[in-house]
Amino acid sequence: MLALSLAACSSGGEKPAESAKPGDASKSPEASKAPKQMTLKIGLPGSYDVTKKEIIDGFIAKNPNIKVELVEAPWGDFVKKIQTEIAGGTAPDIWFQENAVILGYGKRGVAEDLSGYIKKDLKQDEYISGLFAAQSSDGKVYGVPHGINPIALAYNKKMFTDAGVPLPTKDWTYQDMLDAAKKLSKDTNGDGKLDQYGFGASTSITVGWYPWTRSKGGQVLDETKSKAMFTDPKSLDGIKTWANLVKDGISPDTDFYTAAGGDWKAFASGKVAMFFMQYSNSALINKDFPNLDYDTIEIPKGYDGKRLVPMVTNSWVIFSKAKADAKEAAWEFMKYYLSEEAQTVLAKSGAALPVNKKAMTQLDTNASPKNKKAYSDGIAEAGVTLDENPSWNEWRLAAQPIYSDIYAGKLTPEEGVKQLQEKVQKVLDDNK
Template structure:
């Protein structure tokens, strides 16, 4: 998420140079006017027969996946083609250059018909709203999706993407270290006070063992769940105000709590310059607890770590909240094949396609039940957290969030390095006010 947020900043900086190179159907100032890269050989053209080959409609589908994950996308495309013999799906692997290539293709009015999406604030003016299609297409079975996922694909009340995969964040714990210290495993319903006491008991300086790990470079996006759980937020519900929210007591107390864990040496800094990542420290049996999404679970298993997962701690008297990292598929608003694009989007959100994708969690409740993830102790907490994830993240509420986010990121990292949270966040708010004018 952080890498793509940084990319979004550079995309937004292109606004001033777009208009002159685009035709009347261009991007409303959201992308570079440069032509798409030359490796995009089968791109649709502006001729009447655009996207048709041998009587078939050719749909272009852009993904950021590569390697084994790209193979899964290609399999999904082939399976779709078998069900729709009049449609050919051309998978375009943009990989790490996803944002740059997508921006360039939109700027040239030559974007893929369907694309992976997460950064809706940057691209939504170039995407087709899906609300009416979702509402009228009973075959989609929208009630089978986790409702909170739709909070992450909306801008100004309109839906611009179909949820494809997600992860919530849970607390991983190393059972071996807990057993050695004779400390009970954490359970659902635990509090942050209990978490801190547990972390202290599992800290052993002589073994360079820590109870927890705090990232050297933090993405504010990932910390929102903790802030929401304490009753705070980085922005007001309407997205217009940061004063009293970003530097509000509820927000500051959460960030200061993590900074204090490092200061007290109950937590180690992970992932900084010349430092191991949190995943690697956890694998080395030198960290008892580590919070993350679904991504490291298989790696922990392969490293033969006796790993458990549990929902996040709660603040006393306050409802537990979570944040979601989500991928979606969207339709280009200028696609000449919207009917076919919708059929592919629906298939991508079908049970058959979802079960092929292994890098994140299923968006359909029926698939979760079929795979028995809801009965697996290691997977259960992820799905319990999605039930508590009904907030909307700041970047979807505030149009200038990319600019504001830079100062917020610096303030958070300063706190992790020992600075006072209140003064750091007051400075971040003061410096960010110019973006709200």
């Protein structure tokens, strides 16, 4: 567009538009069409070990008008200093953390509400429901997923074959799983002690006490995420079944895991035939145990006939105090990260599942587990977050030692749920 002078001439009329002079870029038609120059500071906890460099490079190549500055640090260091930076208004324009932390940022006014951006620029039917993992109860969206990390039932094929036990199917219930696990638990040394187990239970939230608490139709929190539900009879019943796995000779105790180097190593080394495995664990197993013959199937259906698939996400957040241009640039990054191109890079990495449906078809089915649809179909059918709310980190930390004591037999399930109800409800009430 030609520059137009608004100064009046001596006759009282307006001067005619001036022609752009050669070399005057500010008045050339090309200059008016040039993309806005912006600067974007991106926080990368864990650096390229967590976020693929290929994605960052792809964004930079497609957006030469956006000058990118990366803020990299090991995850723990990043998380420690981000709070100080938020308080001082010096946080990156965009970064990612645990989804529950992002919801807390939204409540505190730290995170930009993305619901308007999403409605304007994204076709929601191109994404799985996990796109809205960081949606608050009032409909605001405070982040978009860095990746989805759901769970499935992993099983060692050789151990099943050697024991003559049929392989798991997607129609299995929890009881089917435990019946098979009982047959797979053995004393291979002949010393009267089990040293091979059919199922590897866990005391952690994602693959342990959360799905088991809900396995018989119980709940951890109610739908509003403001009321603890541990003393519900169905919740107690699920916790009892989980707590009895060691006594019933189905699962090892925590000392066994300590000696084995963790639950996934106990599975990968052939000491445990099945366990609930997060998607990201496959990368560790394939690296350290490349010859392990294993696969995955959907988490069994609960005792109430319903499947429930816990999933964990880290989410990208835009700093609410960032400058307007930086927010615009940050949203451009989010759009690129959610594009089929970038999401395909994520899918092929094996680190997490994408939320873009087309990219979901690009999962590497040559690498174990071959049946990655156990994860994608699982979350499509019954994916849930871990009752995340702004106080999630606090109530989870209050619940964890109590669950650990229940599993170790230091508390009966009945005693434990009373403590869980009291302590978790206090956290919820204090954070209303």
